Amino acid sequence: MFKDHQNQYEAILLDLGGVLLNIDYSLTSKAFKEKAGKNFDTLYAQAQQSDLFDRLETGAINPADFRSELRNLGFEMSDEEIDSCWNAMLLDLPESRLLFLETLCMETGLILLSNTNEIHIKHFETQLEAAGQLDRFKDCFVEVYYSSRIKKRKPEASTFKWVLKEQGLNANEVLFIDDSAQHIEGAKKAGIKAHLLEKGIEISSLFS
Numbered sequence: 001m002f003k004d005h006q007n008q009y010e011a012i013l014l015d016l017g018g019v020l021l022n023i024d025y026s027l028t029s030k031a032f033k034e035k036a037g038k039n040f041d042t043l044y045a046q047a048q049q050s051d052l053f054d055r056l057e058t059g060a061i062n063p064a065d066f067r068s069e070l071r072n073l074g075f076e077m078s079d080e081e082i083d084s085c086w087n088a089m090l091l092d093l094p095e096s097r098l099l100f101l102e103t104l105c106m107e108t109g110l111i112l113l114s115n116t117n118e119i120h121i122k123h124f125e126t127q128l129e130a131a132g133q134l135d136r137f138k139d140c141f142v143e144v145y146y147s148s149r150i151k152k153r154k155p156e157a158s159t160f161k162w163v164l165k166e167q168g169l170n171a172n173e174v175l176f177i178d179d180s181a182q183h184i185e186g187a188k189k190a191g192i193k194a195h196l197l198e199k200g201i202e203i204s205s206l207f208s
Contacts (some may be wrong), residue, residue, distance in 0.1 A: 009174060010108075011167065012104070012110050012111070013163065013176040013192070014110060014111070014203075016116065017089075017090075018199075020093060022091035022092050022093070022094065024089055026089075028086060028087075029041050038074055056119075056148070057115050057116065058148065059148040063117070063118050083119055083123070090123055097203065100204040100207075102136065102140060110140055110142060111143050111163065111167065112145060114145070142167070143167065145163060150162070154186055155186030160187050164190070175192075175194075176194040177197055177203065178197065179198075181196055
């Protein structure tokens with residue numbers, strides 16, 4: 001799809017979970033239900049997050065506050081149990097996908113923009129480090145923007161405009177790829193060409 005046109009872009013802006021890193025939200029819901037005996041789905045859903053998770057993802061609260069608020073909501077669990085359940089959704093980065101990124105970044109600048117939080121960052125970076133992938137992964141990107149660190153998140157158009165300004169890019173010079181329809185709409189409002197990566201589609205197939 002983009003193979004013959006990728007050189008027209010100064011940068012490709014990429015999501016992390018569901019695009020590069022394999023994730024399964026249901027595993028977190030299942031883990032909390034098994035550990036706490038409560039329905040976590042009422043608090044968290046991919047498309048519509050509660051304010052608690054918004055605040056965690058924008059760094060408005062720290063991990064300790066997040067755990068404390070969960071306990072106040074009836075999830076009587078230790079810090080370690082909460083983190084384990086919360087991280088259950090995070091799976092692996094397939095080697096074939098990392099190799100694709102290493103090739104793509106030699107042709108076009110790559111920027112990572114992820115709605116994530118400090119608990120998840122620590123976990124998936126530890127996973128990548130254990131697999132010998134962390135340095136290789138980071139080397140693929142001109143810049144990595146995690147929402148909890150930049151205090152901004154998708155799908156707000158202002159977040160995309162901020163990234164453009166930080167990188168000195170024009171919107172028409174950037175391609176954005178994400179697996180969330182609302183994030184795609186946010187990017188389009190900022191004037192960025194955006195592509196929704198459908199479930200089950202490998203990102204490398206877009207460039208073959």
